[in-house]
Amino acid sequence: MTTLVSGAPLAPPAPAAPTLLRRLGARPSAVAALSVLAVLAAGALLAPWIAARLHATAPLDPMSAGSRLLAPSLAHPFGTDAQGRDVLAQLLLGGRVSLAVAAVSTLIAAFLGTAVGVVAGHLGGRTDALLMRGVDTFLAMPRILVLIALFALWPTAPVSGLALVIGAMSWFGLSRVVRAQTLAVRVRDHVAAARALGAGELHVLLRHVLPNVAGVALVAATLVAGEVVGIEAGLSFLGLGVRPPDTSWGKMVQDGVSFLASAWWIAVVPALAIALTVAAISHLGDVLRDLVDVRQLPPR
């Protein structure tokens, strides 16, 4: 029975992931956006190694004034900061934290939002009404205010806690989109056919509904990724997110903002990294939205 249900003739017409990737590759601007993200991610991964090399070729002495606030030069392409640290090295090290927090909280939000959206849309009725009323309440809440208060009262929050809480507060819009798509998918013929062949609800949900919701969830998750980069950066900018000795791009902007007039590079370099990341992610989201053809996305 199960072999029949999951057999080829009844396989749901899910968009195959390789096709999506190939179509993404056909768009030069999407390739550019992906490359930007890949370079930043590679820099973050190799950060300790590159920072060590930088230090070996052009050593800095934090104790001496001669190492502080140096303008960009060949030895220090992005200059040095007020503590006599190489801004390029800091940028790469900060990128580790910024990108890791963004990735983890996006994954958490995508998982929670997809789960709630699929369950609400598939079960319908009272479960749906209750879940969506809750989601609407969260959506009406100014999230950043609550996050500021939370992290103000939790000053010892580790980076993982930051990623967890941001992720747990970022899935509401995504769940709405996924629910809408689930409502559209569950009435399709292949779902009815699977049911007629005696497939259990869980099987229908996982094998026939979920694959057809994945594309929409991916687009929504891209939007979330852009948001959470901003949220982490903003919290760290206020001195509430990533705290010393850890650093992140938002924290670096905070450190540099009081030197805007004299040593602009301290704030501008990490600010550019944030802006590039957000722009690249948001462009990818646009392209993916075209490719997946999402109707139910919230206005942006």
Added chain:
Amino acid sequence: MSRALRRVVQGAAVAALVTTLAFFLIRLAPGDPFATLRENPNLSPATIDDLRTRFGFDQPLVVQYARYVRRALHGDLGISVGTRRPVTEAIGDALPRTLLLMGVAIPLSFAAGMALGVAQAARPRSRFDRITRAATTLLYAQPSFLLAVVLLLVFAAWLGLFQTTSGLGFLYGAGSGWAGFVWRVRELTLPVLTLVLLTTGAVARQQRAALLEVLPEEFVRTAVAKGAAPRAVLLRHALRNAMLPMVTLLGLAFPALLGGAVFVEQVFSWPGMGRLLVDAAATRDYFLLTGCVLVGSVTVVVGSLLADLLALLVDPRQRAS
């Protein structure tokens, strides 16, 4: 009318839900709020004990919430540690300044965004359309503090056109007459510009999409066929029917704008709600933090409610059904 009344009741319910949620979320933060208050030398132990019993923080969580709500409804949100002022007083000073910021930024950004969206939709895929859309995509979704820092760098630090800090005139009195007015406008310019730049792109995007959706419809073709000028077709026939998404967007823009205002106020030292909240965060001022979040939440709900009522006013279909 009864429909509007129903929206108001719904809005009140949402406000109650949102503030309840916010209260418990804040209480989720690890640690006892009174432990952090006791670290502060500004408050005597007696004051803290008084606060603790007054708001029932020695009681179970539900009782705490009930007491907090009862106190809040009587206009008592506790005491701010840093200034030893009542929280309601501090918020009462700060909230109008934030509302001023948003009240100037919202009409400006919607006017600019709608104009841009109409111009783009008038000639879709033209060079103007492509260039302006690329620009708004770049700006779109950028964190507000980032844009604020860039504007601060360019206009204040490099060009020297504005002071790097605003809001002082509002705090200490900018004087009256023309000079005072100019002072206030100068102070408002960069914070408002930041919020406008952040919102305009989203508005333009929606307006363009809404217009392009309406333009192929039959009533537009009829208008063209009867010989209406292209401008009249676009503005009188199409735009009118592509306005409703703008009102919806207005409702959705409130949480985003208030969130953006927090950072804008921080960067430009604007003494509003955002600044108050961040100061409260720095001193871990529990009652001030909670008060700011709750009042902020209510503000957002009220803003969305007003947008909802505006939709009733603008769209006869919503009133009729």
